[in-house]
Amino acid sequence: MYCxxxxxxKWLFLALILTFTVVTAIVAFSPYKSSPGFSYKLLQHxxxxxxPVDTVFKFLGKSANASHWSVFVDHIIPLNAGKISDGAVGSxxxxxxxxxxxxxxxxxxxxVVIPGKKRxxxxxxxxxxxxxxxxxxxEQIYEKQNNKKCRVTFTVFFVGRSGVTDxxxxxxxxxxxxxxxxxxxxxxxxxxxxSQTSGIHHG
Numbered sequence: 629m630y631c632x633x634x635x636x637x638k639w640l641f642l643a644l645i646l647t648f649t650v651v652t653a654i655v656a657f658s659p660y661k662s663s664p665g666f667s668y669k670l671l672q673h674x675x676x677x678x679x680p681v682d683t684v685f686k687f688l689g690k691s692a693n694a695s696h697w698s699v700f701v702d703h704i705i706p707l708n709a710g711k712i713s714d715g716a717v718g719s720x721x722x723x724x725x726x727x728x729x730x731x732x733x734x735x736x737x738x739x740v741v742i743p744g745k746k747r748x749x750x751x752x753x754x755x756x757x758x759x760x761x762x763x764x765x766x767e768q769i770y771e772k773q774n775n776k777k778c779r780v781t782f783t784v785f786f787v788g789r790s791g792v793t794d795x796x797x798x799x800x801x802x803x804x805x806x807x808x809x810x811x812x813x814x815x816x817x818x819x820x821x822x823s824q825t826s827g828i829h830h831g
Contacts, residue, residue, distance in 0.1 A: 660802035670785035671802040673809035679820045681744045681770050681778035687820055688768055689715030689747065697815040700808045702727045707735070717741050732756045745770055750787070759801060761794040763787045780816070782809045
């Protein structure tokens with residue numbers, strides 16, 4: 629019995645060491661981290677687009693365009709377009725991952741709009757997600773390179789203080805969110821640049 633108990637203790641110890649190592653690696657290598665120029669942890673992904681910054685800003689401000697570029701969102705429906713223009717401060721919209729509007733969905737409130745510079749959205753009412761958190765926000769940050777080129781950055785972060793549990797969720801989810809951001813921004817770059825050469829506009 630003593631021998632069995634000793635072996636069990638060793639296995640438990642090894643399991644704890646393995647768990648600690650995995651958790652440490654998840655946190656250490658997560659895209660969710662501190663970054664120069666920001667006073668809070670965030671995950672971010674950027675792309676350079678051969679198009680005027682105002683063109684890209686307008687394109688991303690129209691909810692209907694998300695169905696063209698997003699690999700995660702099937703469509704977005706403005707919720708108060710009768711009162712506030714889509715893409716303006718105070719506009720609300722609902723994002724659906726599935727065409728039949730079942731499964732994953734969430735709402736967004738546009739809180740900051742600086743034309744050609746920044747658009748900030750609060751994320752809330754997450755449904756059907758294996759993990760969720762409060763006080764989430766996302767930003768689109770625009771940097772003009774020249775008259776025909778700009779750099780766009782997508783970010784996700786917590787507004788205000790966040791707890792240990794929510795932070796760990798973000799450390800873990802950041803890997804998948806970054807993958808989605810990368811695919812989405814590849815699509816945005818392709819669509820906007822093609823529209824510049826073809827003369828077709830989605831704004």
